[in-house]
Amino acid sequence: MMTDIFVRAAEILPPSRGAQLRARIFGHTTILIGATVILTVLAAALAAPWLAPHDPFAQDLSQRLIPPVWDARGSWTHVLGTDQLGRDYLSRLIYGARISLLVGATAAAMSAVIGTTLGVLGGYFGGRVDLVVTFVITTRLALPVILVALAVAAFIGSSLAIIIAVLGLLLWDRFAVVTRSATMQVRALDYIAAARAIGSSTARIILVEILPNIANVLLVVATLEMAQAILLEATLSFLGLGIPPPAPSWGLMVAEGKEYMFFSPWVITIPGAALFVLVLAINLFGDGLRDITAPESRA
Amino acid sequence: MLAYCAKRTIVALLVALTVSIISFALLHLSGDLAQSLAGPSATATDVAQVRKAYGLDRPIVVQYADWIARAMRGDFGESFFLKVPVGELIADRLPVTLTLGICALAFALALSLPLGVAAAVRPNSWLDRLALGLSVLGQALPSFWFALILIIVFGLKLRWLPVSGSGTWQHFVLPAIALGYYATPAFMRLTRAGMLEVLASDYIRTARAKGLRTMSVLFKHALRNAIIPVVAVAAVQFGFMLGGSIVIESVFSLYGVGYLGWEAISRADFPVVQAIVLVLACIYVLLTLLADMLNAVLDPRIRVR
Numbered sequence: 194m195m196t197d198i199f200v201r202a203a204e205i206l207p208p209s210r211g212a213q214l215r216a217r218i219f220g221h222t223t224i225l226i227g228a229t230v231i232l233t234v235l236a237a238a239l240a241a242p243w244l245a246p247h248d249p250f251a252q253d254l255s256q257r258l259i260p261p262v263w264d265a266r267g268s269w270t271h272v273l274g275t276d277q278l279g280r281d282y283l284s285r286l287i288y289g290a291r292i293s294l295l296v297g298a299t300a301a302a303m304s305a306v307i308g309t310t311l312g313v314l315g316g317y318f319g320g321r322v323d324l325v326v327t328f329v330i331t332t333r334l335a336l337p338v339i340l341v342a343l344a345v346a347a348f349i350g351s352s353l354a355i356i357i358a359v360l361g362l363l364l365w366d367r368f369a370v371v372t373r374s375a376t377m378q379v380r381a382l383d384y385i386a387a388a389r390a391i392g393s394s395t396a397r398i399i400l401v402e403i404l405p406n407i408a409n410v411l412l413v414v415a416t417l418e419m420a421q422a423i424l425l426e427a428t429l430s431f432l433g434l435g436i437p438p439p440a441p442s443w444g445l446m447v448a449e450g451k452e453y454m455f456f457s458p459w460v461i462t463i464p465g466a467a468l469f470v471l472v473l474a475i476n477l478f479g480d481g482l483r484d485i486t487a488p489e490s491r492a
Numbered sequence: 493m494l495a496y497c498a499k500r501t502i503v504a505l506l507v508a509l510t511v512s513i514i515s516f517a518l519l520h521l522s523g524d525l526a527q528s529l530a531g532p533s534a535t536a537t538d539v540a541q542v543r544k545a546y547g548l549d550r551p552i553v554v555q556y557a558d559w560i561a562r563a564m565r566g567d568f569g570e571s572f573f574l575k576v577p578v579g580e581l582i583a584d585r586l587p588v589t590l591t592l593g594i595c596a597l598a599f600a601l602a603l604s605l606p607l608g609v610a611a612a613v614r615p616n617s618w619l620d621r622l623a624l625g626l627s628v629l630g631q632a633l634p635s636f637w638f639a640l641i642l643i644i645v646f647g648l649k650l651r652w653l654p655v656s657g658s659g660t661w662q663h664f665v666l667p668a669i670a671l672g673y674y675a676t677p678a679f680m681r682l683t684r685a686g687m688l689e690v691l692a693s694d695y696i697r698t699a700r701a702k703g704l705r706t707m708s709v710l711f712k713h714a715l716r717n718a719i720i721p722v723v724a725v726a727a728v729q730f731g732f733m734l735g736g737s738i739v740i741e742s743v744f745s746l747y748g749v750g751y752l753g754w755e756a757i758s759r760a761d762f763p764v765v766q767a768i769v770l771v772l773a774c775i776y777v778l779l780t781l782l783a784d785m786l787n788a789v790l791d792p793r794i795r796v797r
Binding site (some may be wrong): 327328331332333335336337339340341343344345347348349373420423427428431432434444447453454455458461462464468469472473476477480 | 501506507508510511514518521551614628629631632634635636637640641644648727731734736738739742749750753754757758760762765767769771772778780
């Protein structure tokens with residue numbers, strides 16, 4: 194009798210929010226594709242020492258520019274071939290994933306802190322504070338990013354840490370713009386007025402009431418910024434002022450292979466394709482995230 | 493209207509001023525400028541002499557004021573490396589970069605406007621999906637890599653187009669595609685959204701009820717209103733393209749401002765780098781200002797905001 198009631202209740206009541214979220218995630222193809230690729234790349238990056246068949250830095254001039262295995266001249270010793278210094282391309286690609294993911298994640302985290310702080314300040318306080326925030330955003334947008342990043346990296350010397358810092362300091366604009374308008378919308382809602390009425394402090398309202406409610410938007414922006422940071426690091430490295438050699442940054446691999454691309458096109462197509470697939474996966478994941486967390490798509 | 497323009501102009505000037513401070517600060521990032529100018533083997537007296545010759549012994553605020561006062565008259569000092577006035581260098585190279593930017597913008601608009609309109613006319617059709625798919629793929633394509641692929645395919649395999657230099661219009665085709673594709677998704681989405689909104693409005697129904705031809709309704713009546721937001725974004729994207737030209741110009745050896753900037757950065761030619769950052773940023777500020785004003789003219793609702 195009792196179980197009967199529970200069974201009926203389960204039929205009538207909508208599934209719990211967690212179950213709904215799981216259903217939405219697994220019903221969404223792009224987010225699944227994106228997440229699978231990202232997790233695969235992440236796993237490869239973490240397991241690089243065990244996964245890579247060769248030392249990514251070991252040069253062997255007798256083994257220069259061997260084509261990948263699908264070419265008639267290729268062999269299984271070097272699945273993706275070797276570069277102009279005889280280094281195993283697959284091993285370099287796997288170790289390169291570490292650089293891309295590290296730069297993407299840390300630069301995005303750094304720009305998230307800067308952008309969200311600015312955006313929340315402008316959106317919450319409005320008035321003069323907002324004028325200043327808008328001005329800072331406008332000024333940042335006026336700066337040619339690649340040129341400034343290149344100049345800074347060249348003038349103070351480029352290293353992994355400096356590239357991350359430069360990108361983090363330059364890429365916060367989207368965070369600031371999105372947070373600002375999201376905060377403005379949330380701020381006007383009744384529950385914020387209620388929080389103020391029961392005597393919550395401004396800090397509490399921002400941290401406990403506003404931030405959790407714009408978190409899904411921020412997560413989507415974070416994926417976009419991560420993709421952007423990965424592309425920019427590759428671009429800077431390609432131009433010779435990003436991650437210094439012999440590190441296997443994918444952008445640097447394309448730059449080093451450029452001279453040989455006419456007769457050995459795989460030296461640029463492989464690292465470029467890796468970059469493309471990773472960035473595409475992150476963007477697909479972000480798009481999917483927006484679809485499943487957008488309030489209008491909530492059942 | 494006048495008040496709106498005045499307000500926007502003041503903000504634009506302030507932004508330009510702030511940018512000038514930032515680009516001036518870029519110069520001093522490397523530490524002691526006189527030391528790096530004099531070279532590693534210089535004695536203390538040499539360094540002191542260089543410091544005096546370049547006016548680096550003065551207070552930093554005086555140096556900035558002097559630099560910006562000259563910069564406003566188009567005098568950006570002399571290139572450390574080429575020993576030529578920086579203003580002349582930039583004036584020489586700017587036409588190439590502007591041509592590239594305009595071609596890239598034209599390519600992006602020529603591709604995205606028809607696709608955007610078609611996608612809005614038949615939402616969720618295969619064409620709409622194709623357009624969406626292309627824009628998702630395009631956003632993930634690294635521009636330097638795309639440029640190299642274009643070179644391999646169209647320059648080396650098919651031999652249709654030249655791959656380096658800036659002599660003829662053919663030299664600009666591949667760089668314009670490599671620079672312009674990145675802006676197409678934004679244009680396409682805006683056109684699609686704008687068209688969807690406009691096509692649902694009453695005056696379009698009236699135009700259709702009058703029996704006007706579909707093409708005339710779409711392009712003469714609807715697109716004209718749907719395109720307003722695209723104008724502003726086009727100006728902003730043009731500014732981004734000028735900044736992004738550094739990558740494309742160095743891949744295609746186009747002798748523009750971007751290439752000059754990359755060379756200057758590689759040989760620590762500070763005055764040139766500083767001037768290029770300032771010039772590109774000012775062009776961007778000017779473009780966004782013009783876009784805002786054009787928008788205000790086209791859409792009177794903006795003025796009251």
